[in-house]
Amino acid sequence: MTAAASTGANANAHTAKLQRQIEQFQSRVQVNVEHIADSFGGILRTAGIHDSLTNTREAYEIDVHASNICHAVDALLLLINELKRHYILCAESNVARETHFVFSDLEPDRSPQQDA
Numbered sequence: 001m002t003a004a005a006s007t008g009a010n011a012n013a014h015t016a017k018l019q020r021q022i023e024q025f026q027s028r029v030q031v032n033v034e035h036i037a038d039s040f041g042g043i044l045r046t047a048g049i050h051d052s053l054t055n056t057r058e059a060y061e062i063d064v065h066a067s068n069i070c071h072a073v074d075a076l077l078l079l080i081n082e083l084k085r086h087y088i089l090c091a092e093s094n095v096a097r098e099t100h101f102v103f104s105d106l107e108p109d110r111s112p113q114q115d116a
Helices: 003-046 052-106
Strands: none
Touching: 003 052
16 A cells, blocks of 8 residues: 555545544534523423412423523533534644645655656
């Protein structure tokens, strides 16, 4: 296997790994946003003016939904921090890899040349 072929295979494997990570991040964001929307919808459904017993129960339900929103937002903030950390680490790795590719492109071709 030539160096160019192994480099291409490594780049393809790296791209596939990044694609899987992106899909995982997207699904996590989607789940958290759905939790926020469901909880907010629950607050809107339970909001209303009724008798005092119903109001107490609804107030508790609203507190639960608000707590769920807080947990989902907290999960999104943790995900954002993880994405930032991942980006910083990958950016350093990619800069080193791209620098290597640039320098390897600048090197003269070392294959034997046939004189005609």
